[in-house]
Amino acid sequence: MATTKKKKAAPKTKKAASKELTAEEIRHADEREVGVGRAGDIPRENLMDWYRQMVLIRKFEQSCSEQYQLGKIGGFLHLYIGQEAIAVGSIAARGANDHVITAYRDHGHALAVGSETGPVMAELMGKVTGVSGGRGGSMHLCDVPRRFWGGYAVVGGHVPLGAGIALAEQYKGTDGAVLCYMGDGSTNIGYFHESLNLAKVWNLPVVWIVENNQYGMGTAVDRASATPEMVTKASGYDMEAHVVDGMSVCDVYWKTTDALKRVRAGEGPQFLEMITYRFEGHSMGDPLRYRSKEEVVKWRDDDPIGVIERRLIEQENCTQEELDAIDDQVEVEMAAAVKFADESPEPGLDTLYDHIFVEN
Amino acid sequence: MRQALSDALREEMLRDENVFIMGEEIGVWGGTYAVTRGFYDEFGERRVRDTPISEMAIGGAAAGAAMNGLRPVAEFMTINFAFVAFDAIINHAAKVHYMFNGNIKCPVVFRAPGGGGRQLGATHSHTPDVIFAHFPGLRVVSPATPYDAKGMLKSAIRSDDPVMFIEHATLYQERGEVPEEEYLVPLDKSDKKRDGSDVTIVTYAQGLPVSMEAADKLSKEGIEVEIIDLRSLQPLDLSLALESFKKTNKAVVVEEGHGTYGIGAEIVAQIQEHAFDYLDAPIKRVAQKQAPLPYARELEQSALINPDRVVAAVKEVL
Ligand SMILES: Cc1ncc(C[n+]2csc(CCOP(=O)(O)OP(=O)(O)O)c2C)c(N)n1
Numbered sequence: 147m148a149t150t151k152k153k154k155a156a157p158k159t160k161k162a163a164s165k166e167l168t169a170e171e172i173r174h175a176d177e178r179e180v181g182v183g184r185a186g187d188i189p190r191e192n193l194m195d196w197y198r199q200m201v202l203i204r205k206f207e208q209s210c211s212e213q214y215q216l217g218k219i220g221g222f223l224h225l226y227i228g229q230e231a232i233a234v235g236s237i238a239a240r241g242a243n244d245h246v247i248t249a250y251r252d253h254g255h256a257l258a259v260g261s262e263t264g265p266v267m268a269e270l271m272g273k274v275t276g277v278s279g280g281r282g283g284s285m286h287l288c289d290v291p292r293r294f295w296g297g298y299a300v301v302g303g304h305v306p307l308g309a310g311i312a313l314a315e316q317y318k319g320t321d322g323a324v325l326c327y328m329g330d331g332s333t334n335i336g337y338f339h340e341s342l343n344l345a346k347v348w349n350l351p352v353v354w355i356v357e358n359n360q361y362g363m364g365t366a367v368d369r370a371s372a373t374p375e376m377v378t379k380a381s382g383y384d385m386e387a388h389v390v391d392g393m394s395v396c397d398v399y400w401k402t403t404d405a406l407k408r409v410r411a412g413e414g415p416q417f418l419e420m421i422t423y424r425f426e427g428h429s430m431g432d433p434l435r436y437r438s439k440e441e442v443v444k445w446r447d448d449d450p451i452g453v454i455e456r457r458l459i460e461q462e463n464c465t466q467e468e469l470d471a472i473d474d475q476v477e478v479e480m481a482a483a484v485k486f487a488d489e490s491p492e493p494g495l496d497t498l499y500d501h502i503f504v505e506n
Numbered sequence: 507m508r509q510a511l512s513d514a515l516r517e518e519m520l521r522d523e524n525v526f527i528m529g530e531e532i533g534v535w536g537g538t539y540a541v542t543r544g545f546y547d548e549f550g551e552r553r554v555r556d557t558p559i560s561e562m563a564i565g566g567a568a569a570g571a572a573m574n575g576l577r578p579v580a581e582f583m584t585i586n587f588a589f590v591a592f593d594a595i596i597n598h599a600a601k602v603h604y605m606f607n608g609n610i611k612c613p614v615v616f617r618a619p620g621g622g623g624r625q626l627g628a629t630h631s632h633t634p635d636v637i638f639a640h641f642p643g644l645r646v647v648s649p650a651t652p653y654d655a656k657g658m659l660k661s662a663i664r665s666d667d668p669v670m671f672i673e674h675a676t677l678y679q680e681r682g683e684v685p686e687e688e689y690l691v692p693l694d695k696s697d698k699k700r701d702g703s704d705v706t707i708v709t710y711a712q713g714l715p716v717s718m719e720a721a722d723k724l725s726k727e728g729i730e731v732e733i734i735d736l737r738s739l740q741p742l743d744l745s746l747a748l749e750s751f752k753k754t755n756k757a758v759v760v761e762e763g764h765g766t767y768g769i770g771a772e773i774v775a776q777i778q779e780h781a782f783d784y785l786d787a788p789i790k791r792v793a794q795k796q797a798p799l800p801y802a803r804e805l806e807q808s809a810l811i812n813p814d815r816v817v818a819a820v821k822e823v824l
């Protein structure tokens with residue numbers, strides 16, 4: 147498990163880089179860009195909150211792993227460790243009417259929209275107090291009041307749903323847009339191509355966010371995709387596309403903010419490829435035969451929590467004590483979440499037929 | 507029936523601003539089967555949305571729009587192409603309400619013309635209704651008369667559940683009485699279409715005119731059949747069929763789809779479960795033969811249901 151207390155000696159961070167890095171440059175960057183050009187514009191309290199959210203997601207996932215090993219979580223369990231900056235930075239950029247929908251690696255998105263840790267953990271344990279009443283499980287979290295339309299377990303299946311949710315906003319004439327997240331692997335399924343095409347033809351208010359974590363299960367991107375650069379896929383649909391440093395919460399925030407601005411200016415659907423890495427296996431019990439230890443170690447140097455931590459310490463006069471206090475508070479919250487889930491009842495067997503139809 | 511469907515759509519679009527239609531060639535072209543002719547000029551391209559040839563996106567985007575408060579009526583050019591959208595329909599539209607514990611509703615209508623008998627060959631002639639009806643969470647209906655078509659389409663659009671609305675293309679020509687005033691037909695009730703005392707025929711959609719014609723022939727020989735039109739396949743309402751069977755003690759099930767694992771199989775199973783003591787003869791199934799539908803006219807016809815096959819089945823159970 148990655149730890150959040152990564153102390154690198156004399157970290158150096160480049161400031162105010164104005165040019166946009168390519169995906170390849172981001173993958174091989176020695177120094178993590180923080181904020182790419184506009185880092186200084188973000189208030190310290192926001193940075194602190196993003197740090198807290200990322201640590202919360204990290205600890206939540208570590209706790210899931212433990213609960214899984216204890217046999218309290220069943221089915222498939224996909225951890226978001228390594229990708230925290232993406233959900234946190236992009237959801238921080240969303241406006242009051244914007245929506246979120248994603249695939250099955252969805253714990254980070256749920257927590258970033260503000261779903262409480264207790265009901266999310268309860269869902270993973272199949273409890274009636276879970277966000278989906280124990281009917282969904284890890285891959286099917288939702289929080290409709292917070293405009294989070296769920297995690298979806300069929301690769302690509304939610305992508306046209308995202309287009310449809312955007313269509314409804316456009317139809318109703320609101321300024322709402324959709325952040326539709328997906329993995330690199332999903333860019334190879336027909337749903338992806340049909341949905342991008344439709345979104346462009348109808349000028350739908352949607353930002354497609356590809357979380358390129360370098361693998362779909364055990365298949366490296368360049369072994370599955372005709373082009374390893376996800377952004378180039380957008381050009382086939384005449385869509386503006388940018389590469390984002392998915393390890394930098396600030397870069398994620400700004401690029402998403404800009405994309406949403408363009409959507410609201412009527413410029414149509416936008417595409418962001420966020421370069422990141424899945425630190426753990428695809429799901430629990432992944433033998434990890436498809437990548438080297440060295441590769442994982444290299445990426446762990448770019449731990450998104452380490453990046454924001456360095457930024458806070460170097461540029462915001464943040465002390466280690468302040469960060470530790472946040473970590474401790476998160477630990478307390480997680481312990482309470484697990485306790486809540488543990489103590490919650492399972493759904494009654496007499497509820498099997500509930501919610502098949504709205505009108506029975 | 508074409509006009510009845512068209513009227514239902516128009517009335518619902520006029521009644522509710524959130525109702526809109528989308529699909530391939532439904533707008534400028536006027537609809538492959540002309541159900542939406544004139545809609546593009548009347549309602550404009552915001553509410554009459556021509557789509558690219560993208561069934562996965564049609565199914566998924568219609569479901570997504572429904573989840574977020576609209577009432578889309580998405581048309582598949584034919585039900586054969588809905589196979590491409592099967593995941594969007596079954597894994598998404600039909601699952602979100604349950605999977606998310608009632609937090610998400612998906613009031614989408616998928617309209618899909620289908621059926622065989624028009625020499626369209628093996629890929630364009632399916633009557634796959636039973637496949638869609640297999641899964642909980644999706645309402646599956648298929649009307650046989652203009653009256654039912656109009657009333658059921660209006661109910662489907664107003665329903666908060668996803669509805670697969672299957673139209674047998676041959677029935678577009680069907681004529682029948684449709685009242686001037688507004689009415690609705692429930693989505694989950696079967697209907698008795700003919701009174702009789704000798705044999706019960708359970709059928710729906712294209713099976714209805716075929717069975718009616720058979721009933722006329724049988725009547726001339728003094729055999730009176732009672733015909734129950736299921737109208738809905740999911741949920742399945744067998745109350746009238748069972749009531750009739752308890753009177754006649756004999757039944758024939760008529761469906762246009764393939765017989766193997768078909769709707770008839772389900773109905774026979776339920777009749778023997780619920781009315782075993784009333785059973786006087788083995789129940790017969792009349793269905794499409796277990797071969798892909800060929801192009802050649804007579805060969806295709808030989809695989810489909812027809813009144814003579816129904817007459818023969820009725821005589822066998824008598
Ligand atoms: C249609 C479909 N095919 C296969 C699978 C099995 N599967 C689950 S996750 C996955 C890999 C997806 O990779 P990616 O989109 O990159 O997302 P990541 O897991 O990296 O977040 C596969 C093949 C599936 N869920 N759905």
Ligand SMILES: [Mg+2]
Pocket residue numbers: 329330331357358359360361362363
């Ligand atoms: Mg991936």
